[in-house]
Amino acid sequence: MNIRKMNIIETQDYLQFADLFKRSGLELNLDDSGKGPEGFITAWKAVDEAGALVGGCAITRKKGYYVLNDIAVEEELRSTGIGRLLFQTAMTRMLDMGARQVHITAKAPKFFEKYGFRYLEPEDTPDIFGCKNCDQYGKTCKPEFMVFEYSGERLLFIDSCVTTHISRTMRLADHYLEQFIKAHPGVNVETVIVEKGCAEPLDRDDINRRNDLATAGAYDDPMFDYAHQFKRADYVLVGAPYWDCAFPAILKVYIENIVVTGLTFEESETGYSGLCKCKELTYITTAGGPIGDKNLGFDYICGIGEMLGVRSFKEYRAECLDIVGLDHEAIMEQALAVIDAGEQ
Structure with a gap:
């Protein structure tokens, strides 16, 4: 399955996940209505190109505590990034709703640990999980109680890793995110996959409509959703392969959708004034051949970023990855080490 063609769709139909959750070893603890768990807020489903359900998650609020109630992905599609996108969608919504903490009972705690959740002793856990009173608790069922505490900071990952093979740019970006999360406890990470259908080129009618709305x-208006998302990010990560001295064209299309007069920047006779809060934008790229001083994509991103108010910029790269005779893995390892040194 191509995760870049997958859709995350919000839904109030919790029961559609019943079989998926059961196959994943999750229990359906429904409230008196029989339609959802106690304190149910909303849910999201992941569907493939054919519309088939491949993953789902739900959030609840119990006794004032926000809970990532359930999250599951079909077994054969785990480790593809679907769970991460569902998780980020749910976590971002709870942050937007004013959550300071999120609680979970985790059967796969390592997944949540790498995103900043910490373990709680059962006696330190709020009385919001029925599993502590279950006969099988500690016997056949041994979940971990965990909590995430938001710092209030947000990182937006603009994933432009368009590829026909395993993405080397994504490998560097994933490593960067791991190091960043360790260095910024409580940061909320949100990903936008820049793909055809995600953002569309603006034609004359689109531009006229946007100008009228502005x-x-x-x-x-939903036309400005990407601009709002970018504007509220404290940090931005752009991952894009090195194509034609720059980056894939779809990234330029996305940028057209976030550069909005009066929302992400203002203009006057003296120049541009950015309205975004981003402290730092990091650009990651990989190339089969040499990049040298011709990284025009990064130069362009810096120009747009300055226009929107981004304070500082950073670049990581790995180049010459398809040159015969070179140790390509050694080049990647060196790039990973540079990221480690830069993000400590």
Whole structure:
């Protein structure tokens, strides 16, 4: 399955996940309505290109505590990134709703640990999980109680890792994210996969409509969702392979959708004034051949970023990865080490 063609869709139909959750070893603890868990807020389903359900998650609020209630992906599709996207979608929504903490009972605690969750002793866990009173608790069922505490900071990962093979750019980006999360406890990570269908080129009608909406101050229109998402990010990571001295064209299309007068920047006779809060933008790229001083994609990103108010910029790269006779893995390892040194 191509994760870049997958869709995450919000839903109130919790029961559609019943078989998936049961196959994943999760229990359905329904409230008196029989339609969802106690304190149910909302859920999201992951569907493939054919519309088939391949993953799902739900969030609840119990006794004032936010809970990532369930999350599961079909077994054959685990470790493909579907769970990460569902997780990030749920965590971002709870942060937007004002959550300071998120609690979980985890049967795969290592997944949550790498995103900043910490372990709780059962006696330190709020009385919101029925499993502590279950006969099988500690016997056949041994979940870990965990909590995540938001710092309030947000990192937006703009995933432009378009590829026909295992992405080397994504490998570096994943490593960067791991190091960043360790260095910034409580940061919320959100990913936008830049793919055809995600963002569309703006034609004359689109531009006229956008200008009319901006003039009216109607920035709540869905047309501006990507711009709002970028504007509220404290940190931005862009991952894009080195194509034609720059980056894939779809990334330029995405940028067209976030550069919005009156929302992400203002203009006057003296120049541009950015309205975004981003402290630092990091750009990661990989190339089969040499890059040298011709990284025009990074130069362009810096120019746009300055226009939008980004404070500082950083670049990581791995190049010459397809040159015959070179040790390609050694080049990647060196790039990973540079990221380690830069993010400590």
